[in-house]
Amino acid sequence: MRQVRLAIGCLLLIVCLAACATATPPANPAPTVPYTPKPLPTNTTSPTIAPTRPRQTAVPSTPTPTPCANPGRMESGSYPSVTAGQMNYRIYLPPCYGLDGRTYPTVYLLGGNTHTDAIWDELGVDEVAEEGILAEELPPMLIVLPDGGWIANYSSGGPGSFESVIVNDLISYIEQTYCAWPEPAGRAIGGLSRGGYWALEIAFRFPELFASVGGHSAALLDQYAWPAVNPQYTGLSQNLGDLRIYFDIGADDYVINNIRQLHLDMETAVPPIPHTWVLNEGRHEEGYWQTHIPDYLTWYSEPWSFDRGDYLACSL
Incomplete structure:
Protein backbone atom coordinates (compact mmCIF):
# COMPACT_ATOMS: atom_id res chain seq x y z
CA MET A 1 0.00 0.00 0.00
CA ARG A 2 2.81 2.41 0.89
CA GLN A 3 4.45 1.75 -2.47
CA VAL A 4 1.19 2.51 -4.26
CA ARG A 5 0.82 5.81 -2.41
CA LEU A 6 4.39 6.74 -3.29
CA ALA A 7 3.78 5.91 -6.94
CA ILE A 8 0.62 8.05 -7.03
CA GLY A 9 2.44 10.93 -5.35
CA CYS A 10 5.28 10.83 -7.87
CA LEU A 11 2.78 10.75 -10.74
CA LEU A 12 0.98 13.86 -9.40
CA LEU A 13 4.31 15.67 -8.97
CA ILE A 14 5.31 14.95 -12.60
CA VAL A 15 1.94 16.23 -13.91
CA CYS A 16 2.25 19.42 -11.85
CA LEU A 17 5.78 20.12 -13.08
CA ALA A 18 4.76 19.57 -16.70
CA ALA A 19 1.84 21.98 -16.37
CA CYS A 20 4.04 24.68 -14.86
CA ALA A 21 6.65 24.28 -17.60
CA THR A 22 4.11 24.77 -20.39
CA ALA A 23 2.13 27.60 -18.81
CA THR A 24 2.24 30.84 -20.81
CA PRO A 25 2.57 34.02 -18.78
CA PRO A 26 -0.10 36.65 -19.52
CA ALA A 27 0.82 39.15 -22.22
CA ASN A 28 1.45 42.68 -21.11
CA PRO A 29 -0.25 45.43 -23.16
CA ALA A 30 2.03 47.81 -25.04
CA PRO A 31 2.86 50.82 -22.89
CA THR A 32 1.48 54.22 -23.87
CA VAL A 33 4.06 56.19 -21.90
CA PRO A 34 6.10 58.28 -24.35
CA TYR A 35 9.66 57.00 -24.65
CA THR A 36 12.41 59.13 -23.12
CA PRO A 37 14.91 59.29 -25.98
CA LYS A 38 18.64 58.90 -25.62
CA PRO A 39 20.68 61.73 -27.15
CA LEU A 40 22.51 61.11 -30.40
CA PRO A 41 25.99 62.53 -31.00
CA THR A 42 25.79 66.21 -31.83
CA ASN A 43 25.74 66.91 -35.55
CA THR A 44 26.23 70.53 -36.47
CA THR A 45 25.55 70.07 -40.18
CA SER A 46 22.25 71.56 -41.25
CA PRO A 47 19.93 69.20 -43.11
CA THR A 48 19.41 69.54 -46.83
CA ILE A 49 15.82 70.67 -47.12
CA ALA A 50 13.76 68.96 -49.77
CA PRO A 51 13.60 71.18 -52.88
CA THR A 52 10.38 73.15 -53.17
CA ARG A 53 8.71 75.57 -55.50
CA PRO A 54 7.24 78.91 -54.40
CA ARG A 55 4.06 78.45 -52.38
CA GLN A 56 0.83 78.66 -54.34
CA THR A 57 -2.46 78.67 -52.52
CA ALA A 58 -5.09 76.42 -54.04
CA VAL A 59 -8.33 78.30 -54.62
CA PRO A 60 -11.37 76.51 -53.17
CA SER A 61 -14.25 76.03 -55.57
CA THR A 62 -17.68 74.49 -55.54
CA PRO A 63 -17.44 70.68 -55.47
CA THR A 64 -18.42 68.97 -58.69
CA PRO A 65 -19.49 65.32 -58.98
CA THR A 66 -16.60 63.05 -59.95
CA PRO A 67 -18.00 59.53 -60.30
CA CYS A 68 -15.29 56.94 -59.96
CA ALA A 69 -15.41 53.18 -60.36
CA ASN A 70 -11.95 52.60 -58.91
CA PRO A 71 -11.84 52.63 -55.10
CA GLY A 72 -8.98 54.08 -53.10
CA ARG A 73 -6.33 51.76 -51.75
CA MET A 74 -3.57 51.49 -49.16
CA GLU A 75 -0.09 50.52 -50.35
CA SER A 76 3.05 49.63 -48.39
CA GLY A 77 6.64 50.28 -49.33
CA SER A 78 10.08 51.38 -48.20
CA TYR A 79 12.42 54.21 -49.07
CA PRO A 80 16.15 54.78 -48.61
CA SER A 81 17.20 57.18 -45.85
CA VAL A 82 20.73 58.56 -45.68
CA THR A 83 20.18 59.13 -41.95
CA ALA A 84 18.48 55.90 -40.85
CA GLY A 85 18.77 53.31 -43.60
CA GLN A 86 15.78 51.65 -45.24
CA MET A 87 12.50 52.92 -43.76
CA ASN A 88 8.95 51.59 -44.15
CA TYR A 89 5.81 53.55 -44.97
CA ARG A 90 2.20 53.14 -46.00
CA ILE A 91 0.31 55.45 -48.33
CA TYR A 92 -3.38 55.93 -49.01
CA LEU A 93 -4.19 56.61 -52.68
CA PRO A 94 -7.68 58.08 -53.25
CA PRO A 95 -10.33 56.77 -55.67
CA CYS A 96 -9.25 56.99 -59.32
CA TYR A 97 -5.75 57.99 -58.26
CA GLY A 98 -3.72 59.30 -61.20
CA LEU A 99 -6.42 59.00 -63.85
CA ASP A 100 -6.88 62.75 -64.32
CA GLY A 101 -3.16 63.50 -64.59
CA ARG A 102 -3.14 65.92 -61.65
CA THR A 103 -1.17 66.05 -58.42
CA TYR A 104 -2.74 65.62 -54.98
CA PRO A 105 -2.29 67.43 -51.67
CA THR A 106 -0.56 65.21 -49.12
CA VAL A 107 -0.94 64.67 -45.38
CA TYR A 108 1.97 63.05 -43.50
CA LEU A 109 0.74 61.39 -40.29
CA LEU A 110 3.24 60.14 -37.68
CA GLY A 111 2.63 57.53 -34.97
CA GLY A 112 3.68 57.32 -31.34
CA ASN A 113 6.74 55.70 -29.80
CA THR A 114 5.07 52.28 -29.44
CA HIS A 115 3.68 52.34 -32.99
CA THR A 116 4.75 51.39 -36.49
CA ASP A 117 3.53 52.70 -39.84
CA ALA A 118 0.41 50.59 -39.23
CA ILE A 119 -1.16 52.66 -36.45
CA TRP A 120 -3.11 55.23 -38.46
CA ASP A 121 -4.17 52.48 -40.87
CA GLU A 122 -5.47 50.41 -37.96
CA LEU A 123 -7.31 53.44 -36.60
CA GLY A 124 -9.14 53.66 -39.94
CA VAL A 125 -7.77 56.87 -41.46
CA ASP A 126 -8.10 55.46 -44.99
CA GLU A 127 -11.73 54.45 -44.47
CA VAL A 128 -12.58 57.90 -43.12
CA ALA A 129 -10.81 59.56 -46.04
CA GLU A 130 -12.50 57.28 -48.57
CA GLU A 131 -15.96 57.98 -47.17
CA GLY A 132 -15.35 61.72 -47.08
CA ILE A 133 -13.95 61.88 -50.61
CA LEU A 134 -16.80 59.84 -52.11
CA ALA A 135 -19.33 62.04 -50.27
CA GLU A 136 -17.49 65.12 -51.61
CA GLU A 137 -16.92 66.30 -48.06
CA LEU A 138 -13.13 65.98 -48.45
CA PRO A 139 -10.99 66.71 -51.52
CA PRO A 140 -8.98 63.78 -52.92
CA MET A 141 -5.65 63.56 -51.08
CA LEU A 142 -2.69 61.31 -50.38
CA ILE A 143 -2.06 60.20 -46.79
CA VAL A 144 1.48 59.05 -45.98
CA LEU A 145 2.07 56.98 -42.84
CA PRO A 146 5.82 56.63 -42.15
CA ASP A 147 7.38 54.29 -39.61
CA GLY A 148 9.48 56.14 -37.03
CA GLY A 149 11.61 53.20 -35.95
CA TRP A 150 14.56 53.58 -33.62
CA ILE A 151 15.48 57.05 -34.81
CA ALA A 152 12.13 58.58 -33.83
CA ASN A 153 12.49 57.17 -30.32
CA TYR A 154 16.20 57.77 -29.78
CA SER A 155 16.68 61.27 -31.17
CA SER A 156 15.27 64.62 -30.11
CA GLY A 157 15.50 66.82 -33.21
CA GLY A 158 17.81 68.74 -35.47
CA PRO A 159 20.27 67.37 -38.05
CA GLY A 160 20.78 63.62 -37.93
CA SER A 161 17.44 62.98 -36.23
CA PHE A 162 14.01 61.83 -37.41
CA GLU A 163 13.61 65.40 -38.64
CA SER A 164 16.25 64.69 -41.32
CA VAL A 165 14.50 61.46 -42.32
CA ILE A 166 11.24 63.29 -43.00
CA VAL A 167 12.62 66.53 -44.48
CA ASN A 168 15.49 65.14 -46.56
CA ASP A 169 14.42 61.62 -47.46
CA LEU A 170 10.69 60.87 -47.17
CA ILE A 171 9.17 63.99 -48.70
CA SER A 172 11.53 63.88 -51.69
CA TYR A 173 10.84 60.17 -52.21
CA ILE A 174 7.06 60.58 -52.08
CA GLU A 175 7.06 63.53 -54.47
CA GLN A 176 9.29 61.68 -56.95
CA THR A 177 7.31 58.43 -56.73
CA TYR A 178 3.67 59.53 -56.51
CA CYS A 179 1.54 62.33 -57.92
CA ALA A 180 2.05 64.46 -54.81
CA TRP A 181 1.69 68.24 -55.06
CA PRO A 182 5.37 69.27 -54.69
CA GLU A 183 4.81 72.65 -53.04
CA PRO A 184 4.42 73.80 -49.43
CA ALA A 185 0.75 74.64 -50.03
CA GLY A 186 0.17 70.96 -50.86
CA ARG A 187 1.77 69.51 -47.71
CA ALA A 188 0.44 68.99 -44.19
CA ILE A 189 2.10 67.12 -41.34
CA GLY A 190 0.66 65.83 -38.07
CA GLY A 191 1.10 63.13 -35.50
CA LEU A 192 -0.24 61.55 -32.35
CA SER A 193 1.61 61.30 -29.03
CA ARG A 194 5.36 61.12 -29.76
CA GLY A 195 4.48 61.64 -33.43
CA GLY A 196 2.79 64.88 -32.41
CA TYR A 197 6.07 66.02 -30.90
CA TRP A 198 7.86 65.25 -34.17
CA ALA A 199 5.25 66.94 -36.35
CA LEU A 200 5.56 70.15 -34.32
CA GLU A 201 9.36 69.89 -34.10
CA ILE A 202 9.68 69.58 -37.87
CA ALA A 203 7.07 72.15 -38.91
CA PHE A 204 8.16 74.78 -36.38
CA ARG A 205 11.77 74.50 -37.59
CA PHE A 206 10.77 74.45 -41.27
CA PRO A 207 7.45 76.31 -41.50
CA GLU A 208 8.20 77.23 -45.10
CA LEU A 209 7.79 73.57 -46.11
CA PHE A 210 4.18 73.03 -44.96
CA ALA A 211 0.76 74.59 -45.13
CA SER A 212 -0.42 73.02 -41.86
CA VAL A 213 0.74 71.10 -38.79
CA GLY A 214 -1.27 69.19 -36.19
CA GLY A 215 -0.29 67.91 -32.77
CA HIS A 216 -2.83 65.33 -31.61
CA SER A 217 -2.23 64.58 -27.90
CA ALA A 218 1.32 65.75 -28.60
CA ALA A 219 3.67 64.33 -25.96
CA LEU A 220 6.07 67.22 -25.34
CA LEU A 221 8.05 65.25 -22.77
CA ASP A 222 11.49 64.96 -24.35
CA GLN A 223 14.05 65.67 -21.63
CA TYR A 224 16.90 65.88 -24.14
CA ALA A 225 15.27 68.42 -26.47
CA TRP A 226 17.21 71.67 -26.30
CA PRO A 227 15.55 75.03 -27.05
CA ALA A 228 16.58 75.11 -30.72
CA VAL A 229 14.51 71.97 -31.44
CA ASN A 230 11.95 71.80 -28.62
CA PRO A 231 8.48 72.85 -29.90
CA GLN A 232 7.76 74.49 -26.54
CA TYR A 233 10.44 77.04 -27.47
CA THR A 234 10.52 77.04 -31.27
CA GLY A 235 6.75 77.55 -31.38
CA LEU A 236 7.37 80.91 -29.73
CA SER A 237 10.80 81.92 -31.06
CA GLN A 238 10.50 80.96 -34.73
CA ASN A 239 8.81 83.10 -37.35
CA LEU A 240 6.09 80.64 -38.32
CA GLY A 241 4.74 82.78 -41.15
CA ASP A 242 1.32 81.64 -42.30
CA LEU A 243 1.70 78.08 -41.00
CA ARG A 244 -1.68 76.73 -39.84
CA VAL A 278 -9.37 71.95 -29.10
CA LEU A 279 -9.91 70.41 -25.66
CA ASN A 280 -11.98 67.25 -25.92
CA GLU A 281 -13.15 64.63 -23.48
CA GLY A 282 -10.84 61.64 -23.38
CA ARG A 283 -7.50 60.17 -22.47
CA HIS A 284 -4.21 59.20 -24.12
CA GLU A 285 -5.50 56.18 -26.03
CA GLU A 286 -6.32 54.86 -29.48
CA GLY A 287 -10.07 55.28 -29.02
CA TYR A 288 -9.60 59.01 -28.61
CA TRP A 289 -7.58 59.46 -31.83
CA GLN A 290 -9.88 57.18 -33.81
CA THR A 291 -12.91 59.22 -32.77
CA HIS A 292 -11.38 62.46 -33.99
CA ILE A 293 -9.92 61.36 -37.34
CA PRO A 294 -12.81 63.06 -39.22
CA ASP A 295 -11.99 66.31 -37.40
CA TYR A 296 -8.32 66.01 -38.31
CA LEU A 297 -8.83 65.33 -42.03
CA THR A 298 -11.44 68.09 -42.31
CA TRP A 299 -9.06 70.59 -40.74
CA TYR A 300 -6.01 69.59 -42.80
CA SER A 301 -7.95 69.78 -46.05
CA GLU A 302 -9.67 73.14 -45.46
CA PRO A 303 -7.26 75.12 -47.69
CA TRP A 304 -7.42 72.60 -50.55
CA SER A 305 -9.65 72.84 -53.58
CA PHE A 306 -12.24 70.26 -54.58
CA ASP A 307 -11.73 71.21 -58.23
CA ARG A 308 -9.04 68.92 -59.64
CA GLY A 309 -8.37 71.46 -62.39
CA ASP A 310 -6.78 73.73 -59.77
CA TYR A 311 -3.88 71.34 -59.18
CA LEU A 312 -0.56 71.00 -60.99
CA ALA A 313 -0.17 68.37 -63.69
CA CYS A 314 1.55 65.16 -62.59
CA SER A 315 4.70 64.40 -64.57
CA LEU A 316 4.91 60.73 -63.57
Whole structure:
Protein backbone atom coordinates (compact mmCIF):
# COMPACT_ATOMS: atom_id res chain seq x y z
CA MET A 1 0.00 0.00 0.00
CA ARG A 2 2.81 2.41 0.89
CA GLN A 3 4.45 1.75 -2.47
CA VAL A 4 1.19 2.51 -4.26
CA ARG A 5 0.82 5.81 -2.41
CA LEU A 6 4.39 6.74 -3.29
CA ALA A 7 3.78 5.91 -6.94
CA ILE A 8 0.62 8.05 -7.03
CA GLY A 9 2.44 10.93 -5.35
CA CYS A 10 5.28 10.83 -7.87
CA LEU A 11 2.78 10.75 -10.74
CA LEU A 12 0.98 13.86 -9.40
CA LEU A 13 4.31 15.67 -8.97
CA ILE A 14 5.31 14.95 -12.60
CA VAL A 15 1.94 16.23 -13.91
CA CYS A 16 2.25 19.42 -11.85
CA LEU A 17 5.78 20.12 -13.08
CA ALA A 18 4.76 19.57 -16.70
CA ALA A 19 1.84 21.98 -16.37
CA CYS A 20 4.04 24.68 -14.86
CA ALA A 21 6.65 24.28 -17.60
CA THR A 22 4.11 24.77 -20.39
CA ALA A 23 2.13 27.60 -18.81
CA THR A 24 2.24 30.84 -20.81
CA PRO A 25 2.57 34.02 -18.78
CA PRO A 26 -0.10 36.65 -19.52
CA ALA A 27 0.82 39.15 -22.22
CA ASN A 28 1.45 42.68 -21.11
CA PRO A 29 -0.25 45.43 -23.16
CA ALA A 30 2.03 47.81 -25.04
CA PRO A 31 2.86 50.82 -22.89
CA THR A 32 1.48 54.22 -23.87
CA VAL A 33 4.06 56.19 -21.90
CA PRO A 34 6.10 58.28 -24.35
CA TYR A 35 9.66 57.00 -24.65
CA THR A 36 12.41 59.13 -23.12
CA PRO A 37 14.91 59.29 -25.98
CA LYS A 38 18.64 58.90 -25.62
CA PRO A 39 20.68 61.73 -27.15
CA LEU A 40 22.51 61.11 -30.40
CA PRO A 41 25.99 62.53 -31.00
CA THR A 42 25.79 66.21 -31.83
CA ASN A 43 25.74 66.91 -35.55
CA THR A 44 26.23 70.53 -36.47
CA THR A 45 25.55 70.07 -40.18
CA SER A 46 22.25 71.56 -41.25
CA PRO A 47 19.93 69.20 -43.11
CA THR A 48 19.41 69.54 -46.83
CA ILE A 49 15.82 70.67 -47.12
CA ALA A 50 13.76 68.96 -49.77
CA PRO A 51 13.60 71.18 -52.88
CA THR A 52 10.38 73.15 -53.17
CA ARG A 53 8.71 75.57 -55.50
CA PRO A 54 7.24 78.91 -54.40
CA ARG A 55 4.06 78.45 -52.38
CA GLN A 56 0.83 78.66 -54.34
CA THR A 57 -2.46 78.67 -52.52
CA ALA A 58 -5.09 76.42 -54.04
CA VAL A 59 -8.33 78.30 -54.62
CA PRO A 60 -11.37 76.51 -53.17
CA SER A 61 -14.25 76.03 -55.57
CA THR A 62 -17.68 74.49 -55.54
CA PRO A 63 -17.44 70.68 -55.47
CA THR A 64 -18.42 68.97 -58.69
CA PRO A 65 -19.49 65.32 -58.98
CA THR A 66 -16.60 63.05 -59.95
CA PRO A 67 -18.00 59.53 -60.30
CA CYS A 68 -15.29 56.94 -59.96
CA ALA A 69 -15.41 53.18 -60.36
CA ASN A 70 -11.95 52.60 -58.91
CA PRO A 71 -11.84 52.63 -55.10
CA GLY A 72 -8.98 54.08 -53.10
CA ARG A 73 -6.33 51.76 -51.75
CA MET A 74 -3.57 51.49 -49.16
CA GLU A 75 -0.09 50.52 -50.35
CA SER A 76 3.05 49.63 -48.39
CA GLY A 77 6.64 50.28 -49.33
CA SER A 78 10.08 51.38 -48.20
CA TYR A 79 12.42 54.21 -49.07
CA PRO A 80 16.15 54.78 -48.61
CA SER A 81 17.20 57.18 -45.85
CA VAL A 82 20.73 58.56 -45.68
CA THR A 83 20.18 59.13 -41.95
CA ALA A 84 18.48 55.90 -40.85
CA GLY A 85 18.77 53.31 -43.60
CA GLN A 86 15.78 51.65 -45.24
CA MET A 87 12.50 52.92 -43.76
CA ASN A 88 8.95 51.59 -44.15
CA TYR A 89 5.81 53.55 -44.97
CA ARG A 90 2.20 53.14 -46.00
CA ILE A 91 0.31 55.45 -48.33
CA TYR A 92 -3.38 55.93 -49.01
CA LEU A 93 -4.19 56.61 -52.68
CA PRO A 94 -7.68 58.08 -53.25
CA PRO A 95 -10.33 56.77 -55.67
CA CYS A 96 -9.25 56.99 -59.32
CA TYR A 97 -5.75 57.99 -58.26
CA GLY A 98 -3.72 59.30 -61.20
CA LEU A 99 -6.42 59.00 -63.85
CA ASP A 100 -6.88 62.75 -64.32
CA GLY A 101 -3.16 63.50 -64.59
CA ARG A 102 -3.14 65.92 -61.65
CA THR A 103 -1.17 66.05 -58.42
CA TYR A 104 -2.74 65.62 -54.98
CA PRO A 105 -2.29 67.43 -51.67
CA THR A 106 -0.56 65.21 -49.12
CA VAL A 107 -0.94 64.67 -45.38
CA TYR A 108 1.97 63.05 -43.50
CA LEU A 109 0.74 61.39 -40.29
CA LEU A 110 3.24 60.14 -37.68
CA GLY A 111 2.63 57.53 -34.97
CA GLY A 112 3.68 57.32 -31.34
CA ASN A 113 6.74 55.70 -29.80
CA THR A 114 5.07 52.28 -29.44
CA HIS A 115 3.68 52.34 -32.99
CA THR A 116 4.75 51.39 -36.49
CA ASP A 117 3.53 52.70 -39.84
CA ALA A 118 0.41 50.59 -39.23
CA ILE A 119 -1.16 52.66 -36.45
CA TRP A 120 -3.11 55.23 -38.46
CA ASP A 121 -4.17 52.48 -40.87
CA GLU A 122 -5.47 50.41 -37.96
CA LEU A 123 -7.31 53.44 -36.60
CA GLY A 124 -9.14 53.66 -39.94
CA VAL A 125 -7.77 56.87 -41.46
CA ASP A 126 -8.10 55.46 -44.99
CA GLU A 127 -11.73 54.45 -44.47
CA VAL A 128 -12.58 57.90 -43.12
CA ALA A 129 -10.81 59.56 -46.04
CA GLU A 130 -12.50 57.28 -48.57
CA GLU A 131 -15.96 57.98 -47.17
CA GLY A 132 -15.35 61.72 -47.08
CA ILE A 133 -13.95 61.88 -50.61
CA LEU A 134 -16.80 59.84 -52.11
CA ALA A 135 -19.33 62.04 -50.27
CA GLU A 136 -17.49 65.12 -51.61
CA GLU A 137 -16.92 66.30 -48.06
CA LEU A 138 -13.13 65.98 -48.45
CA PRO A 139 -10.99 66.71 -51.52
CA PRO A 140 -8.98 63.78 -52.92
CA MET A 141 -5.65 63.56 -51.08
CA LEU A 142 -2.69 61.31 -50.38
CA ILE A 143 -2.06 60.20 -46.79
CA VAL A 144 1.48 59.05 -45.98
CA LEU A 145 2.07 56.98 -42.84
CA PRO A 146 5.82 56.63 -42.15
CA ASP A 147 7.38 54.29 -39.61
CA GLY A 148 9.48 56.14 -37.03
CA GLY A 149 11.61 53.20 -35.95
CA TRP A 150 14.56 53.58 -33.62
CA ILE A 151 15.48 57.05 -34.81
CA ALA A 152 12.13 58.58 -33.83
CA ASN A 153 12.49 57.17 -30.32
CA TYR A 154 16.20 57.77 -29.78
CA SER A 155 16.68 61.27 -31.17
CA SER A 156 15.27 64.62 -30.11
CA GLY A 157 15.50 66.82 -33.21
CA GLY A 158 17.81 68.74 -35.47
CA PRO A 159 20.27 67.37 -38.05
CA GLY A 160 20.78 63.62 -37.93
CA SER A 161 17.44 62.98 -36.23
CA PHE A 162 14.01 61.83 -37.41
CA GLU A 163 13.61 65.40 -38.64
CA SER A 164 16.25 64.69 -41.32
CA VAL A 165 14.50 61.46 -42.32
CA ILE A 166 11.24 63.29 -43.00
CA VAL A 167 12.62 66.53 -44.48
CA ASN A 168 15.49 65.14 -46.56
CA ASP A 169 14.42 61.62 -47.46
CA LEU A 170 10.69 60.87 -47.17
CA ILE A 171 9.17 63.99 -48.70
CA SER A 172 11.53 63.88 -51.69
CA TYR A 173 10.84 60.17 -52.21
CA ILE A 174 7.06 60.58 -52.08
CA GLU A 175 7.06 63.53 -54.47
CA GLN A 176 9.29 61.68 -56.95
CA THR A 177 7.31 58.43 -56.73
CA TYR A 178 3.67 59.53 -56.51
CA CYS A 179 1.54 62.33 -57.92
CA ALA A 180 2.05 64.46 -54.81
CA TRP A 181 1.69 68.24 -55.06
CA PRO A 182 5.37 69.27 -54.69
CA GLU A 183 4.81 72.65 -53.04
CA PRO A 184 4.42 73.80 -49.43
CA ALA A 185 0.75 74.64 -50.03
CA GLY A 186 0.17 70.96 -50.86
CA ARG A 187 1.77 69.51 -47.71
CA ALA A 188 0.44 68.99 -44.19
CA ILE A 189 2.10 67.12 -41.34
CA GLY A 190 0.66 65.83 -38.07
CA GLY A 191 1.10 63.13 -35.50
CA LEU A 192 -0.24 61.55 -32.35
CA SER A 193 1.61 61.30 -29.03
CA ARG A 194 5.36 61.12 -29.76
CA GLY A 195 4.48 61.64 -33.43
CA GLY A 196 2.79 64.88 -32.41
CA TYR A 197 6.07 66.02 -30.90
CA TRP A 198 7.86 65.25 -34.17
CA ALA A 199 5.25 66.94 -36.35
CA LEU A 200 5.56 70.15 -34.32
CA GLU A 201 9.36 69.89 -34.10
CA ILE A 202 9.68 69.58 -37.87
CA ALA A 203 7.07 72.15 -38.91
CA PHE A 204 8.16 74.78 -36.38
CA ARG A 205 11.77 74.50 -37.59
CA PHE A 206 10.77 74.45 -41.27
CA PRO A 207 7.45 76.31 -41.50
CA GLU A 208 8.20 77.23 -45.10
CA LEU A 209 7.79 73.57 -46.11
CA PHE A 210 4.18 73.03 -44.96
CA ALA A 211 0.76 74.59 -45.13
CA SER A 212 -0.42 73.02 -41.86
CA VAL A 213 0.74 71.10 -38.79
CA GLY A 214 -1.27 69.19 -36.19
CA GLY A 215 -0.29 67.91 -32.77
CA HIS A 216 -2.83 65.33 -31.61
CA SER A 217 -2.23 64.58 -27.90
CA ALA A 218 1.32 65.75 -28.60
CA ALA A 219 3.67 64.33 -25.96
CA LEU A 220 6.07 67.22 -25.34
CA LEU A 221 8.05 65.25 -22.77
CA ASP A 222 11.49 64.96 -24.35
CA GLN A 223 14.05 65.67 -21.63
CA TYR A 224 16.90 65.88 -24.14
CA ALA A 225 15.27 68.42 -26.47
CA TRP A 226 17.21 71.67 -26.30
CA PRO A 227 15.55 75.03 -27.05
CA ALA A 228 16.58 75.11 -30.72
CA VAL A 229 14.51 71.97 -31.44
CA ASN A 230 11.95 71.80 -28.62
CA PRO A 231 8.48 72.85 -29.90
CA GLN A 232 7.76 74.49 -26.54
CA TYR A 233 10.44 77.04 -27.47
CA THR A 234 10.52 77.04 -31.27
CA GLY A 235 6.75 77.55 -31.38
CA LEU A 236 7.37 80.91 -29.73
CA SER A 237 10.80 81.92 -31.06
CA GLN A 238 10.50 80.96 -34.73
CA ASN A 239 8.81 83.10 -37.35
CA LEU A 240 6.09 80.64 -38.32
CA GLY A 241 4.74 82.78 -41.15
CA ASP A 242 1.32 81.64 -42.30
CA LEU A 243 1.70 78.08 -41.00
CA ARG A 244 -1.68 76.73 -39.84
CA ILE A 245 -1.41 75.11 -36.38
CA TYR A 246 -3.80 72.71 -34.63
CA PHE A 247 -3.55 71.33 -31.10
CA ASP A 248 -6.06 68.89 -29.63
CA ILE A 249 -6.00 66.71 -26.55
CA GLY A 250 -8.29 64.92 -24.11
CA ALA A 251 -9.01 66.64 -20.80
CA ASP A 252 -7.90 63.52 -18.89
CA ASP A 253 -4.71 62.96 -20.91
CA TYR A 254 -1.66 62.65 -18.67
CA VAL A 255 0.57 64.52 -21.19
CA ILE A 256 -1.69 67.57 -21.27
CA ASN A 257 0.41 70.01 -19.21
CA ASN A 258 3.12 70.98 -21.70
CA ILE A 259 0.94 71.23 -24.79
CA ARG A 260 -1.62 73.27 -22.85
CA GLN A 261 1.17 75.57 -21.67
CA LEU A 262 2.33 76.01 -25.26
CA HIS A 263 -1.22 76.94 -26.23
CA LEU A 264 -1.39 79.52 -23.43
CA ASP A 265 2.04 80.92 -24.32
CA MET A 266 1.01 81.33 -27.96
CA GLU A 267 -2.29 82.88 -26.94
CA THR A 268 -0.63 85.48 -24.69
CA ALA A 269 2.37 86.22 -26.93
CA VAL A 270 2.69 89.75 -28.32
CA PRO A 271 1.37 89.58 -30.92
CA PRO A 272 -0.58 86.34 -30.35
CA ILE A 273 0.47 83.37 -32.50
CA PRO A 274 -2.56 82.10 -34.46
CA HIS A 275 -3.47 78.48 -33.77
CA THR A 276 -6.46 76.24 -33.15
CA TRP A 277 -6.84 74.75 -29.66
CA VAL A 278 -9.37 71.95 -29.10
CA LEU A 279 -9.91 70.41 -25.66
CA ASN A 280 -11.98 67.25 -25.92
CA GLU A 281 -13.15 64.63 -23.48
CA GLY A 282 -10.84 61.64 -23.38
CA ARG A 283 -7.50 60.17 -22.47
CA HIS A 284 -4.21 59.20 -24.12
CA GLU A 285 -5.50 56.18 -26.03
CA GLU A 286 -6.32 54.86 -29.48
CA GLY A 287 -10.07 55.28 -29.02
CA TYR A 288 -9.60 59.01 -28.61
CA TRP A 289 -7.58 59.46 -31.83
CA GLN A 290 -9.88 57.18 -33.81
CA THR A 291 -12.91 59.22 -32.77
CA HIS A 292 -11.38 62.46 -33.99
CA ILE A 293 -9.92 61.36 -37.34
CA PRO A 294 -12.81 63.06 -39.22
CA ASP A 295 -11.99 66.31 -37.40
CA TYR A 296 -8.32 66.01 -38.31
CA LEU A 297 -8.83 65.33 -42.03
CA THR A 298 -11.44 68.09 -42.31
CA TRP A 299 -9.06 70.59 -40.74
CA TYR A 300 -6.01 69.59 -42.80
CA SER A 301 -7.95 69.78 -46.05
CA GLU A 302 -9.67 73.14 -45.46
CA PRO A 303 -7.26 75.12 -47.69
CA TRP A 304 -7.42 72.60 -50.55
CA SER A 305 -9.65 72.84 -53.58
CA PHE A 306 -12.24 70.26 -54.58
CA ASP A 307 -11.73 71.21 -58.23
CA ARG A 308 -9.04 68.92 -59.64
CA GLY A 309 -8.37 71.46 -62.39
CA ASP A 310 -6.78 73.73 -59.77
CA TYR A 311 -3.88 71.34 -59.18
CA LEU A 312 -0.56 71.00 -60.99
CA ALA A 313 -0.17 68.37 -63.69
CA CYS A 314 1.55 65.16 -62.59
CA SER A 315 4.70 64.40 -64.57
CA LEU A 316 4.91 60.73 -63.57
